[in-house]
Amino acid sequence: MGLTCLRIDAPAGCTYAWGSRNGEWSQVAETRRESILGLDNIRLDLPVAGLGSRSLAAFLDYIGLGIVAAAWIVGSLVLAQMVAIGWTVVLVVAGLFVIDWGYFALQEILGGGRTLGKRLLKLRVVTAEGGTPAVGSLLIRNLVRSLDLLCGPLLMAIDPLSRRLGDRLAGTLVVHDRERERSPVLGRVPPGWGARELAVVEAFLARARTLGDPAVAGEMAERILTRIRGDAPELLAGLDPAADPVAILRQALQAEEG
């Protein structure tokens, strides 16, 4: 089954594209990015997490909070068999207080800016400069969470960096935290090819193995090989033309896995 793609282009450099392959939907294009100036004034594009993914992460976290609180109460009640009821109430009161105010902050402090929900959605808290936030900043952004339940979504919706009140106070952002890309890099390039051609060929080689129909992959590789034969036939010298076109393409351009 081929790739069907629903594409939504939003303003201000936001591009969301989702593709369906064999009935499974996955994100195939860039998310919203905001530029900051890093060291030596070099531009860095932070993949800012929007209202949707952050709200979903928060929803998952509140489910986790409920489970932890319930587990604490049950644990305290079990303990009540062994200690006086007064101390059990103390445990429940103090424990719930700490869980209520510290659940998010503690997770972010110990997890490098990630809570359970953020881990599941691959999000992370960073400073406005893309660095690691200090403990104080993580505390600040979580202590005002109760206020953010009221005004946070609106603030995130109108802010290009999707910052809620806590983020503004702490000087933090929430970004997508994806694994480093490991796609083939071309070791040889036909003269005159620009970045666009290179990106297309690399993207094709990265996804050729996962294409459902090998015939489609072979047909697409053949088209690229035709172009290479016209631009730089010397790259194909010594290669067996009867072999798999995708393999020929890899050898001709000396594609190495990143």
Added chain:
Amino acid sequence: MDYSRFVRLRRPVWEAFEAELAATRGSLRKASYGTLEDMALRYRQVLHDHALATARFPGTAAARRLQSLALEGTRRLTGEGRQRPAGPRVFFSRTFPLAFQRQLGLLGITVALFLLAAVWGLTVAALRPAVGLALLGPDAVRGLEEGRLWTSSLVTTVPPAVSSSRIATNNISVALTAWTGGVLAGLVPLYVVLLNGLMLGAIVGVTMHYSLAAELLEFISAHGLLELTLIMVSAAAGMALGKAMVAAGDRPRAQALREASRDSLTVLLGCVPWFVVLAVVEVFVSPSTEVPASVKLVLGLALEGAFLALALRPVRLEVTTSTESTP
């Protein structure tokens, strides 16, 4: 430089940097100085390669790899998280007093507002006792009519430890709410200060009406002074946020808010252990008939004195060299 030459020449640097990031994944603090120096150098090289790749080869695998490598390097090597948090000793002997002393002006305003509200509450309760009684609730009023304070229920209806934990968590919640509410232009801490002042004045006025003021003052003498001080300190911390929000001065509002929130959070965190101590005193000492009033008063003054001595202790400013943006 063409793409393949760029990748061939620079790839060893990217791979070395990736390996260093992987090797120090657990904690950067355990890395040796030499490793850190190497990482800083390679981070700079990766950043420059990223800039070149973004401009010359946008969308290519190398550009995307450098993009994610530059972001990861920035996150791991820069930012506030590299600084080790100060331990409790440094916090209470240095960080907290410095932050507290920077907010003395706002604390002065808070205390003045509290006293005004207390005098107003006292006057209203003295002139119109019904208003004060309405604030206390029917159970407390019934107790007053029987010649006893409602405070005795603190230890008679529930175990002292339960009361103590409830009081501590309640007071800390009030302090946190006063602080967080500061971002609403300082209105919430203002409300907390005025309400507490008004309530105290009114309650003293009502107990005077029932000739129980001496008992009330004895009850609050051990914990009340510091408890009110801490509430006012928390409210002043909240007002610092409100001030930054409303009148940021010559700095961007975001920066003013960030600075104010750091200082005020430090002050707030410095108050938390005292709330716990006070909750224990309020339950185990304040209602006790075995502890003489003079001892309670001395304890209250000692607690207040200890807090103020810690908060106002002279701290010498250190000249530090900032390396914030250099990894």
